[in-house]
Amino acid sequence: MYPARQKTALVLLLWLLGAVGLSVISVSTVAAQKSALEDIFVVRDVILDERAETAAAARTQALAKGQREAFRRLEARLIRSVHRGLAESVDADTLRFLVDAIQIDDEKTSNVRYLANLTVEFKPDAVRNLFRFLGVPFAELRSRPLTVAPVLARVDRYILWDDPNPWREAWRNDPEGAGLVPMLAPIGDLSDLAGLSVDQAVAGEPEALAQLAARYGARGVLVAIANVFETEPGILRTDVVTVPVGLPEMAPFSISVVGIDGDGEAGLFARAVGEIREVVEDEWKAANAITSSEISRVRAAVPISDLKNWVDVRVRIALVPAVTNVQVVALTATAAEVEIDHRGDLTRLIRSFERFDLILEETGLGPGTTPGTGQPSAETPLTHVIRLAGS
Template sequence: MWFRRVSGALAMAFTLLAAGGVQAQGNNDIFTVRNVAVDETAQTAADARQAALAVGQRRAFRRLMGRLVPEDQQARIPDVDANLLQYYVLDFSVNNERTSTVRYLADLTFRFNPHEIRKLLRGAEVAFAETRGKPVVVLPVFSDPVTEPTLWTDENPWREIWAQRPGDDGLVPLTVPLGDLGDLAAIDAPQALAGDAAALRAIAERYGAEDVVVAEATLSGDPESGSGVLQVVSRRYNDGTAGATQRDKLVQVSGEPYDGFLQRAAARIDSSIQETWKQQYLLQFGNQRSLLAFIPLGSLDDWLILRRRLEGVAAIQQTGLVTLSREEAQMEITFVGDEQRLTRALAQRDLFLALRPDSNWELTLADRRPRSPAGASELPPPATAPLPQ
């Protein structure tokens, strides 16, 4: 039987997890900040490069803080001295490097030390999140007094603005469809505005997502003369089912270019998505608890996949093997927060935690479990609320 042949390897896998299951390594990409543009001038190229690295390091740190820390906690972030900031960086890389005798330009990538960043924030009692969400597809629908609602046509400057935005800078990756033939066949503007469940599921599946945000922007006034007004409505759908809705009105400010006006509106929607997510997944270090989970054993591959996915769950502080049999393993999971937050965080890694009929917890791969497991009770999702303004 499979179990007899690989039981030693399986026990070793459990032992390795028990020894090294704290703050798993799979989550560390969240602490990498990419595409930090720098352009510095000095008396020499070497001095310009040194200045650029210092500026880039500071910008990357601010972007990382914006990624992890909610807006209402930003003022609590310690002001790290420039000479000390380098100790929070593991390494950096350089792309698109260009130099002259006095100038240095490049796109930099910084990898920050997760342990040191966590220690910095916890020491200052700054609440933060580091659970990466699944991709969300954004459908920017635009209309103005002379243009019917449009999604894929060239008369959609709103979509162009969204396509230019970096979609992976927050904890929730935002994906704007390419607008190819497959996208056009999946959904159009009327279907998006009507919340057509089948069409929304089709476009989400094309990009490996479950959620879709329909971002509808209606323009009035004359943005070329600085008198534009945008009515923006963003509706979020999960598996085609309507969720939170945000409504906003933006007025163009004096001297603001049309593109900048649209960029400000897109940034506000993006920020609202990220802020809502961070509030839901704040790490509650003052509330630590543990549970015993039963893990059905199907194959060694299933176990290895489950272990890798567990490594990306920020709320899990430690795991330990309790018992091992031919049918299942029992694992103690120490985590911060409550069971509902843990269940949601595990779901982002395609892991399913549910109560069995015998009131014990069962942990399985989400893509291996039956769609409606008999007797299993999943914790309810959080209440749906409008995204913050």
């Protein structure tokens, strides 16, 4: 038997070891989640193909052009289309400063030609500071995926799962995108056919479309109804009406795309997919853009069930892109009180929290009080509560 004092020390040691174990797990989780966030500032698959008098000169020119092309793609990812154009105006020295690392794959050379596949990793803080200095609003919060229900309107009927449906194939042939809003095309297997009929898709039937979204782990469905007709001999046009279901921040919209001479339905629909992606991305960036460098502060209570729960919530808060600093001002066995410095308004912060399965809601309370004591704790009002979604 252990003496009482030794037993107490042993229990304390075991608790500390458990806490360390949780911290190790938390650190690995943080690393994985942080890596996923920073991946937004990584641009892959920039194809280099340059000719010059020598292979060395071709390589130098190719890498310079490739890094500028990578920045152009990053700009397109983070900035609305109306604000773009920085990639062409940024000088070479600034561009070199923005680049953190490059990776070159599939390198091939001849006497006068250089070919490679380039990956460029940019410095997140340097890019953010450049955009803020230039007064360009940008977004870096990645949306949960949404699913597309591509309905083709022929003269006599609507087509969703039946073949041929070149509109559905255009979405399936297009990757989910390198932007902030992944858009997934359904497979069209038996489960899809059984869960959603073409009539339900056209009618925007919420329950059936919600089931489709759940099947693909999406936050909602974009029903895209496209027709196709010939405006003049050899020239096709498509008008697409899109209806978002389960996507409250997005309004219905429509686009029209005219093909080029000799362009078939496949090429026409491929361009229509690109234009829809552009509209959806712009809507998301407009709703989540950080337009000011000013820092705001919110004080919130965090109910705690155990140490693991507290570590999980604390990690998630720190990963929210809009959050610049988190300070724990009070901590008890059942609750914590934190001050969160953030960029952007409170609505955007709430939306950012949701992306990390955190609920930030108002308390209706007045000045801050220390959890469990009822005593005033600071001048900043305790106005919100933070909890894990589903808890």
